[in-house]
Amino acid sequence: MRRSSSQGYLGPRLVTCTTMNAAVVIPLKRFDLAKDRLRRNDDLDVTSIARDLAQGVIEASAPRPVIVVSEDSIVADFASSLGAEVWHSDATGLNEAVQGAYRGLTGRFERLIIAHGDLRLPEGLGVVDFDPGLTLYADHHGTGTNVLVIPTGLDFRFAYGANSLARHIDQAERLELTLRVVTDSPWRFDVDERSDLEGS
Numbered sequence: 456m457r458r459s460s461s462q463g464y465l466g467p468r469l470v471t472c473t474t475m476n477a478a479v480v481i482p483l484k485r486f487d488l489a490k491d492r493l494r495r496n497d498d499l500d501v502t503s504i505a506r507d508l509a510q511g512v513i514e515a516s517a518p519r520p521v522i523v524v525s526e527d528s529i530v531a532d533f534a535s536s537l538g539a540e541v542w543h544s545d546a547t548g549l550n551e552a553v554q555g556a557y558r559g560l561t562g563r564f565e566r567l568i569i570a571h572g573d574l575r576l577p578e579g580l581g582v583v584d585f586d587p588g589l590t591l592y593a594d595h596h597g598t599g600t601n602v603l604v605i606p607t608g609l610d611f612r613f614a615y616g617a618n619s620l621a622r623h624i625d626q627a628e629r630l631e632l633t634l635r636v637v638t639d640s641p642w643r644f645d646v647d648e649r650s651d652l653e654g655s
Contacts, residue, residue, distance in 0.1 A: 477566040479516035479580055480542075482524040482552050483509055483534070490573070492647050499649070506533065508573045508646060513537045515577035516570070523572075524556045553613045561607040569603045569613075575652075576641040588633025593620050595643040602642045 483489075489505040513521055513534065523534035524542045531541040542559065546552035553569060560567060570580055585604045589611075592602035600619040605611060609630055614622035620636070627634040646652050 476564055477568060477585075478520040478522050478560065478564045479568045479570055480522050480524060480553070480556055480560070481509070481512055481516070481539075481570055481572045482549055482556075483527075483530050483572045484525065485527045485530060486533075490647070493649065493652070496649050499652075504646070504652065505573065508575070509533070510537060512570055512572050512574050512577040512580065513539050515574075516568075516580045519568070519581045520564075522556065522560065524552050526552075549615045550613045553615070557605075557607065557611070557613070564607055566604065566606050569605070570642070571601050571645055573646045574601060574642055575644040575646055578641070580642075586633070586635050588635070589623075589627045590635045590637065591620060591623055591627075592640045592642045593636065593638045594645055597638055599645075601645050602640070 486502045486505045486509070490501045493499060493501045493504065510533075513523070514537065517538075521534075521537075521539040522542050523530065523539045524544050525531055525534070526544050526546070531543065534541050542556045544552040544555055546555055557567060557569075566585070568580060568585075570577070580602070588606070590604040591600055592604075593599065594601045598618050598620055600615065600623050603613075603623065609632075611626055611630060614626065624634065624636070
């Protein structure tokens with residue numbers, strides 16, 4: 456496995472014709488159940504915040520095809536209103552939902568860009584070019600995986616949750632994939648706590 460790490464984020468390289476056969480996949484849970492930790496702040500309208508963050512990620516993913524993975528009809532209607540395709544999932548957890556979408560979309564796309572729906576600075580998702588193999592964009596703690604770029608058709612096992620970055624690196628090693636880990640991308644900022652929302 457060849458592995459590299461970011462040597463300083465240089466910004467997105469514009470998408471070319473060779474990279475257009477890729478889609479952005481955004482798993483979204485019910486907005487009224489999202490952001491448990493943020494809901495500790497009684498003065499925040501967390502449902503609206505979750506919806507606004509998701510809208511920003513969807514809009515930043517153009518002009519690529521956007522596929523929202525969700526079990527919720529309200530989220531599905533919301534995504535459709537923004538021009539996204541909806542992958543209806545009956546999965547009980549994030550990994551199962553993403554795994555099902557990955558398998559189902561393999562015949563349609565050569566590469567998937569799997570992005571969390573709570574990125575504070577999602578610009579560039581729709582126009583960035585990527586290296587071959589697997590690219591992992593870490594969260595600002597350096598332990599999570601906020602954006603994962605992967606060729607389709609692999610026996611890759613998604614492992615979101617605590618320490619997902621290390622577990623996704625393990626998957627790359629198991630499959631002997633070329634791997635790039637980026638730790639200084641603007642996509643490292645997701646929103647879980649009030650301080651994340653305020654950018655402090």
